[in-house]
Amino acid sequence: MESTGDIKLYRRRFIPDEIIYLKDDEIISIDNEKAVTKWNVLNPRHDFTHGVSCYFIKEGFKISKFLDENDNIVYWYCDIIDTDISDNGKTYVFKDLLIDVIVYENGFVKVVDLEEIGTALKSKIISDELIIKAMERADRLLNIIYGDRFKEYTVNIEEV
Numbered sequence: 492m493e494s495t496g497d498i499k500l501y502r503r504r505f506i507p508d509e510i511i512y513l514k515d516d517e518i519i520s521i522d523n524e525k526a527v528t529k530w531n532v533l534n535p536r537h538d539f540t541h542g543v544s545c546y547f548i549k550e551g552f553k554i555s556k557f558l559d560e561n562d563n564i565v566y567w568y569c570d571i572i573d574t575d576i577s578d579n580g581k582t583y584v585f586k587d588l589l590i591d592v593i594v595y596e597n598g599f600v601k602v603v604d605l606e607e608i609g610t611a612l613k614s615k616i617i618s619d620e621l622i623i624k625a626m627e628r629a630d631r632l633l634n635i636i637y638g639d640r641f642k643e644y645t646v647n648i649e650e651v
Contacts, residue, residue, distance in 0.1 A: 495521060499578075500528070503586040505616050506607050510584070519651055523576065524549050526583065527647060539565045545647040546585060548574045551628035553585065556648045567594040567645065571628045573621060588617075588625035592632055600636055602629070 495518040502511045511533070519527040526546040532539065544555040553572050557565040569592040575584040589607040594600050608625065611617045635641055 497581050499582050500526070501582070501584045503584050505587065505589065505611060508616075519543075521583070523580070525647065527651060529651060542568075543648045543651045545644070546572065546574065546583075547644065548576075550631070551588075551624060552632050554644055554648065556645070564596060566596065567641075568592075569594065569632055571625045571632070573624055586621070588621060588628070590625050590629040592629065592636070594636060594641060600633070602633070 498518060498521060500513040500516055500518070502513055503509075504511070513528070513530070515531065517529040519529060521527070525548060528544050528546075529541070530544065531541045538559065539557040540560045542555050542557045544553055546553045551572055551574075553570040555568045555570070557568050559565055570585075571588040571590045571592075573586045573588055575586070576582070577584075589604055589611060591603045592600065593603060608622060612619075612622055635644065
């Protein structure tokens with residue numbers, strides 16, 4: 492693996508339509524299957540201030556540990572994603588596929604932003620293919636969580 496200083500990360504959102512250069516994210520490790528980063532919130536929040544994320548590129552989801560100012564876990568936040576890698580592995584664009592899953596420390600699981608899939612479908616903001624990927628990946632992630640295998644994935648973050 493080459494120096495992570497050469498690698499650029501971007502987050503592509505469809506609602507709102509924006510591409511954000513994640514210039515302040517610290518890349519812990521990265522390859523074509525997985526990327527681990529540390530970050531601070533882009534906009535100040537009262538509930539969490541920073542976190543650690545692991546992008547599971549081939550599986551199509553990102554799991555983030557959201558932490559408060561005292562490094563206490565607030566919750567696990569899971570984004571359903573699709574990733575484009577270009578520039579000989581130096582540019583990663585993580586496309587947010589709208590469906591998110593929150594896992595609380597007490598085990599409660601909440602699926603959020605489903606209305607955005609409906610909006611995207613009605614407005615043709617993203618392709619049907621990406622909507623299908625989002626639903627299939629969300630289903631796979633929920634099966635991992637409900638199948639008591641979530642810790643197999645969070646271990647990548649706990650090690651940071």
